[in-house]
Amino acid sequence: MQNRILIVDDDVKLCRMLSRYLAEFSYTVDSLNDPTEAEGYLRRSSPSIIILDVMMPKMNGFELCKRIRRESDIPVIILSARGGVEDRIAGLEAGADDYLPKPFEPRELVARISSILKRAEGRQQAQPSAGGIDHGRLNVDTDTHRAFLDGTELELTRAEFVILCLMLRNPYRVLDRDKIFNELKGLDCDAFNRTVDVTVSRLRTKLGDDPKAPSFIKTVWGEGYMFIAEK
Structure with a gap:
């Protein structure tokens, strides 16, 4: 086509x-x-x-x-x-x-x-023809690109949704900024590292997560981010 x-x-x-x-x-x-x-x-x-x-x-x-x-x-x-x-x-x-x-x-x-x-x-x-990711309080529908926290739908941008799915698929693994940025854009450019930080920060806010005492996303200083929520 x-x-x-x-x-x-x-x-x-x-x-x-x-x-x-x-x-x-x-x-x-x-x-x-x-x-x-x-x-x-x-x-x-x-x-x-x-x-x-x-x-x-x-x-x-x-x-x-x-x-x-x-x-x-x-x-x-x-x-x-x-x-x-x-x-x-x-x-x-x-x-x-x-x-x-x-x-x-x-x-x-x-x-x-x-x-x-x-x-x-x-x-x-x-992606499967029908499917999603269930991780405790978080539920993601990969077909409709909708995410839910405790049953309430989150209003996520496309970039926030992609990062959330990446983290849910890789719990307790450190994801550096290049890995996250490549998932978002398919590019490798250090000049845009700030975009990753801003997007992760907004995702945290929508998850109600406190970066000083995180329940979902932990900052690994000098390396990147890690999803830490238990199922």
């Missing part, structure tokens, strides 16, 4: 260029120049991946990415002239799977698309 890509960027010329270029790699491409049309499009269609600009009228890419993440796990690559570390961290925290600063090499974009799609396909194949 041919992979479909949605580009959301107010730069009409760039959308046309990317559409032609990506078509050479057997991708079907749709493009939107108005970010407010994206949510309607996603109710009608389900692309394999979304390429998203940041600086757009009516709605910036960070806000649109957050809205997409509330409803969908479709991979998102942010493509933006705002390429500073703080902007890239903001994009990843909004739920993006990757962040490529403009100007960029189109062949690198194709490589990143291919890598993310292969990773997403591998995760789908690895």
Whole structure:
């Protein structure tokens, strides 16, 4: 089945260029120049991946990415002239799977698309058709991407859900930041270690966990994090 890509960027010329270029790699491409049309499009269609600009009228890419993440796990690559570390961290925290600063090499974009799609396909194949993870007070449904603590559903972002599943599958094992980041993004970049720390901190808050006296996630100083909850 041919992979479909949605580009959301107010730069009409760039959308046309990317559409032609990506078509050479057997991708079907749709493009939107108005970010407010994206949510309607996603109710009608389900692309394999979304390429998203940041600086757009009516709605910036960070806000649109957050809205997409509330409803969908479709991979998102942010493509933006705002390429500073703080902007890239903001994009990843909004739920993006990757962040490529403009100007960029189109062949690198194709490589990143291919890598993310292969990773997403591998995760789908690895998951059972119906299943979940039960760990004492925590219950996770891997099919619907829902998590429950003492029977109450947790409002988790995609990144928080992925980290929680990783920890539940690896209790009492130290997970370093590179391991966690690779699970999230499929990349290895020390510049984004802060993203892992921020995401783990928010996950702790939603679990009601005290980092000074943890019940779920223990910080192993200089190494990473460990899930310590008993079943």
